[in-house]
Amino acid sequence: MIENCTHCGLCREVCPAEKLGGRTITSLLSGGDEYSAWLCCCCQLCQEVCPEGVDIHQVMMCERRREPAPDPHRRSFENVLRYGYAFPITEDINAMRSAHGLDPVELISAEQVRLLLHCL
Ligand code: SF4
Numbered sequence: 255m256i257e258n259c260t261h262c263g264l265c266r267e268v269c270p271a272e273k274l275g276g277r278t279i280t281s282l283l284s285g286g287d288e289y290s291a292w293l294c295c296c297c298q299l300c301q302e303v304c305p306e307g308v309d310i311h312q313v314m315m316c317e318r319r320r321e322p323a324p325d326p327h328r329r330s331f332e333n334v335l336r337y338g339y340a341f342p343i344t345e346d347i348n349a350m351r352s353a354h355g356l357d358p359v360e361l362i363s364a365e366q367v368r369l370l371l372h373c374l
C-alpha cells in the first residue's frame with residue numbers, strides 16, 4: 255500500500271521519534287532520505303493519522319529486516335534469548351529483590367523463547 259502515500263507528512267508530524275530529532279520511516283515517507291527504522295518505538299501514531307491507510311508498521315518491519323540492528327538492540331535480543339527478558343537477570347537483581355522480600359525472577363527457558371518467537 256506504500257504506493258498510496260501522497261507524502262503529506264502527517265505521519266512525520268505525530269511521530270515521537272521525529273519530535274526528538276530522530277529520522278525514522280516517516281521521514282522516508284514524507285520525502286526524506288536519511289532515516290533508521292530502528293528509531294521507531296512502534297507507537298503506531300503514524301498509522302492512525304495516515305489519510306491513505308498506508309500500513310506503516312509493515313513498512314517499518316520490512317525496513318528492519320534490511321537494516322542491521324544497532325548494538326543496543328542486538329544486546330536486548332541476546333538477553334531475550336538467554337534470559338527471556340530484554341534486560342540481563344543477574345544474581346545482583348535477585349539479591350535486590352530478596353532485600354525487598356521479593357522472590358527471585360523465574361527465568362524463561364531459551365526453548366520457550368524460541369517457540370514464542372517462531373509463533374510471531
Ligand atoms: S510507530 Fe514509529 S514511526 Fe510511527 S509514529 Fe510511532 S515511533 Fe514514529
Ligand code: SF4
Pocket residue numbers: 258259260261262263264265266283284300303304305306307308310
Ligand atoms: S501520513 Fe500516510 S500519506 Fe501522509 S506521508 Fe505518511 S504514509 Fe504518506
